Amino acid sequence: MKIPLKYSWKNLAARRSTTALTAIGLALVVYVFATVLMLSEGLRRTLVTTGSRDNVMILRRGSTAEIQSSIDPEQSAVVAGFPEVALAPDGTRLVSKELLVLMVLPKRGSQKPANVTLRGLTMVGRALRPQVALAEGRWFRPGSSEIVAGNKIAAGFQGAGIGESLRFGQREWTVVGILDAGTTGFGSEIWGDVDQFRQAFRRITYSAVLFRLRADADFDAVRKRLATDPRLTVEAKRESVFYAEQSEVMVTFLTVLGMTLSVVFSLAAVIGALITMYGAVASRTREIGTLRALGFPRRAILIAFLLESSLLGLTGGVLGVLMASGMQWITVSTMNWQTFAELAFTFTLTPVIVGESLLFALTMGLLGGALPAARAARMDILAALRAG
Amino acid sequence: MAFFLRLILRNLMRQRLRNGLTSLGVVVAIVAFGLLRTLVDAWYAGVEGTAPNRLITRNAVSLMFALPIHYGARIRQIDGVRVVSHITWFGGIYQDPKNFFPQFAIEPASYLALYREYLVSEQERAAFLRDRKGALAGRKLVERYGWKIGDTIPLEGTIYPGTWTFVLRGVYRGADAKTDETQFFFHWEYLNETLKRWRSARAEHVGAFVVGIDPPERAAEISAAIDDGFRNSRAETLTETEKAFQLGFVFMTEAIVAVIEIVSGVIIVIVLAVLANTMAMSVRERKREYATLKALGFGTWHLGGLIVGEALLISAIGGALGIALTFPIAAEFAVRLSNWFPIFRVSESTVVLAAGASLLVGILAAAFPVWQVWRTSVTDGLSSLG
Numbered sequence: 180m181k182i183p184l185k186y187s188w189k190n191l192a193a194r195r196s197t198t199a200l201t202a203i204g205l206a207l208v209v210y211v212f213a214t215v216l217m218l219s220e221g222l223r224r225t226l227v228t229t230g231s232r233d234n235v236m237i238l239r240r241g242s243t244a245e246i247q248s249s250i251d252p253e254q255s256a257v258v259a260g261f262p263e264v265a266l267a268p269d270g271t272r273l274v275s276k277e278l279l280v281l282m283v284l285p286k287r288g289s290q291k292p293a294n295v296t297l298r299g300l301t302m303v304g305r306a307l308r309p310q311v312a313l314a315e316g317r318w319f320r321p322g323s324s325e326i327v328a329g330n331k332i333a334a335g336f337q338g339a340g341i342g343e344s345l346r347f348g349q350r351e352w353t354v355v356g357i358l359d360a361g362t363t364g365f366g367s368e369i370w371g372d373v374d375q376f377r378q379a380f381r382r383i384t385y386s387a388v389l390f391r392l393r394a395d396a397d398f399d400a401v402r403k404r405l406a407t408d409p410r411l412t413v414e415a416k417r418e419s420v421f422y423a424e425q426s427e428v429m430v431t432f433l434t435v436l437g438m439t440l441s442v443v444f445s446l447a448a449v450i451g452a453l454i455t456m457y458g459a460v461a462s463r464t465r466e467i468g469t470l471r472a473l474g475f476p477r478r479a480i481l482i483a484f485l486l487e488s489s490l491l492g493l494t495g496g497v498l499g500v501l502m503a504s505g506m507q508w509i510t511v512s513t514m515n516w517q518t519f520a521e522l523a524f525t526f527t528l529t530p531v532i533v534g535e536s537l538l539f540a541l542t543m544g545l546l547g548g549a550l551p552a553a554r555a556a557r558m559d560i561l562a563a564l565r566a567g
Numbered sequence: 568m569a570f571f572l573r574l575i576l577r578n579l580m581r582q583r584l585r586n587g588l589t590s591l592g593v594v595v596a597i598v599a600f601g602l603l604r605t606l607v608d609a610w611y612a613g614v615e616g617t618a619p620n621r622l623i624t625r626n627a628v629s630l631m632f633a634l635p636i637h638y639g640a641r642i643r644q645i646d647g648v649r650v651v652s653h654i655t656w657f658g659g660i661y662q663d664p665k666n667f668f669p670q671f672a673i674e675p676a677s678y679l680a681l682y683r684e685y686l687v688s689e690q691e692r693a694a695f696l697r698d699r700k701g702a703l704a705g706r707k708l709v710e711r712y713g714w715k716i717g718d719t720i721p722l723e724g725t726i727y728p729g730t731w732t733f734v735l736r737g738v739y740r741g742a743d744a745k746t747d748e749t750q751f752f753f754h755w756e757y758l759n760e761t762l763k764r765w766r767s768a769r770a771e772h773v774g775a776f777v778v779g780i781d782p783p784e785r786a787a788e789i790s791a792a793i794d795d796g797f798r799n800s801r802a803e804t805l806t807e808t809e810k811a812f813q814l815g816f817v818f819m820t821e822a823i824v825a826v827i828e829i830v831s832g833v834i835i836v837i838v839l840a841v842l843a844n845t846m847a848m849s850v851r852e853r854k855r856e857y858a859t860l861k862a863l864g865f866g867t868w869h870l871g872g873l874i875v876g877e878a879l880l881i882s883a884i885g886g887a888l889g890i891a892l893t894f895p896i897a898a899e900f901a902v903r904l905s906n907w908f909p910i911f912r913v914s915e916s917t918v919v920l921a922a923g924a925s926l927l928v929g930i931l932a933a934a935f936p937v938w939q940v941w942r943t944s945v946t947d948g949l950s951s952l953g
Contacts, residue, residue, distance in 0.1 A: 196935075200844035207837045211830055218826070236587075239728075247658075247725055258826035281629040282817075283805075291818040294629055299597055340847070347628055349799065380632070381801065436827075443599045444834055450592040454585050458848050514819035519631075522818070 180549040187487035205452040205495025208444045213503035213536040219430045226426040229364040230418035237388040240414045244518045245279040249384040263397040264390045267548025274390035275304030284336045293521040296368040299376030299466045316356030325357035326371040331523035348379025378521045452547025468563030477556040484552035494543015496537045574874040589845040593885025595848035596838035601893035603831035604917040612910035617809040619783040625775040627803040633772035647789045652659025652677035659722030672755040681779045684742040691737030701736035705748035749909040842932035850936035871937045874903045879929035886925025
């Protein structure tokens with residue numbers, strides 16, 4: 180014989196303030212849990228969508244970020260001549276030698292400094308990144324002191340808006356366009372002509388060479404070629420892999436921090452649930468006795484109270500997820516430790532995170548309800564009925 | 568008064584399990600709060616370790632760009648400048664990328680003159696200055712890897728390719744707890760000679776100049792004088808106080824700091840909800856008692872005092888235990904996180920904040936139940952069912 184679910188639900192509803200206070204505690208833990216997961220998911224997604232699988236990134240051996248890498252013109256010419264490089268319909272080789280530098284720019288308003296990525300590239304470099312379009316204005320003209328700013332940069336940094344100008348390399352650079360880079364990391368970059376940047380920063384070398392693969396299977400051939408050519412001290416990575424790796428340190432940090440916090444915070448919330456459920460059992464001692472006398476077995480009592488605490492946990496979980504989902508409209512901009520460059524990303528809520536959060540809430544509810552439910556189930560019928 | 572205290576204590580002991588659990592909740596919350604505040608402090612550790620008489624001159628574009636070494640001589644001529652040294656980030660890997668610690672190429676004599684908080688014995692200092700391939704490392708770093716004076720330490724360069732080997736010649740201690748004891752210093756000359764041999768464009772360049780000035784009050788004026796001297800040159804400079812320079816690093820990741828700060832507030836709200844629930848439950852059970860006390864002539868202030876006192880006692884016990892526990896736990900974290908946070912120390916302000924938070928929680932948690940008791944008339948209270 181089972182006690183209907185309604186019994187558990189009605190009991191929670193009857194003690195409204197206690198239920199609410201406990202659920203708020205649980206909800207806040209779920210909120211922290213979910214937002215940290217959303218933060219690392221947002222960061223991961225941004226970097227995963229930045230790279231394409233069919234592009235190959237060539238960097239100096241041993242460098243983990245583009246800014247650490249340098250490739251001299253001879254080596255980059257060798258790489259650009261690889262037969263694995265795809266050709267455009269008009270016969271142009273789809274390869275881009277690029278220069279990447281960091282520049283400190285003050286944020287609008289607060290004037291606080293941040294490292295912004297400047298990427299020097301060619302027309303082909305733009306073609307290799309079809310996910311990046313122009314939101315406003317026009318592209319920079321090759322051979323000119325013109326630049327285009329990512330959508331995440333234009334609004335947030337002084338001098339990066341359309342029509343404004345930035346000063347570096349003893350020149351003024353006019354912002355002629357704004358990039359719409361979707362959710363990719365390119366939205367946090369400023370693009371200009373690579374040869375103009377090389378002159379301005381007095382760099383002979385490039386940072387990286389990017390090219391489109393002729394066929395997906397050619398990647399291994401490229402690797403083999405790099406390993407056997409004694410002139411080359413570079414290594415190849417798929418662009419998608421390269422960018423995905425750049426989120427690792429931050430994602431690990433956020434995940435470790437988030438999980439530690441969630442576990443510790445959940446202790447406090449579980450204690451809240453425990454208190455509430457002990458209270459529920461104590462104030463209903465006679466009721467439990469009556470249920471037992473009516474013939475409900477111990478197991479039914481146990482299940483009824485476990486259901487009650489699970490419902491309590493889920494209420495907190497739903498509340499917490501609702502609170503966390505409001506964070507989706509917030510964009511975080513911070514320095515990525517692996518690249519030292521500013522990167523903007525949003526809190527991203529996925530069905531998996533919702534599921535994990537609710538499961539976490541349910542677990543907290545069950546943990547809080549286990550001991551009180553056991554106490555309720557173990558009660559002696561006569562003693563319970565006689566209780567004041 | 569004594570009567571009141573006894574009543575509060577008796578009330579507290581009536582629900583030992585519930586009140587004990589609540590106190591435990593406060594302990595957890597205060598420990599978590601204390602550790603999070605300490606984490607925020609650790610973020611600012613670099614700023615804490617700065618001195619007002621030191622300026623940092625770097626390339627105006629960003630730290631990625633170096634400055635020619637000959638700038639040093641021109642900076643030295645500026646009025647108010649006492650010592651000029653320089654520092655270059657090396658970014659090497661010791662055995663495994665996980666073994667992170669900061670490594671700097673420096674001009675040893677002038678650098679140690681500027682950073683008097685790095686305490687080195689006269690003998691080790693002389694040995695370090697003498698050996699071109701010598702290195703000076705912080706006490707914590709040396710302990711972490713079990714190095715001894717005379718050990719050879721290989722670093723795999725990421726910015727400067729190849730394997731570089733150094734001989735540990737000295738160990739420095741910090742003059743106070745604010746000094747970072749996890750840094751690794753070596754001679755810039757050694758780096759530069761190798762770069763010159765390679766005919767690298769990076770030879771004869773340094774990451775930044777450290778400028779010792781006197782008096783410190785002239786920092787703004789001297790900074791402007793340095794930067795003016797290099798305006799419209801190939802490498803324009805940006806000079807700021809060491810503190811502003813370090814704050815720049817904090818600002819770059821301040822979104823993360825903000826998240827930690829918000830979260831440290833959230834745990835306090837969570838435990839507030841738990842304690843408020845406990846107090847609400849206790850007060851509900853004692854509705855008739857409070858009505859009786861009211862009927863006997865005890866004022867609402869007395870009743871309020873009873874409830875607030877009980878809540879405060881629960882939160883104070885939890886808070887005191889929590890603060891006491893924060894220290895050993897933070898010490899454990901300090902060892903485990905020393906790769907990331909060289910200084911992880913519970914500050915006095917953290918203790919004060921934690922104590923304040925636990926008292927605030929006690930008072931706020933009692934507010935709702937007190938209001939309920941105030942509102943309930945004697946007849947309503949007496950006629951309520953237990």
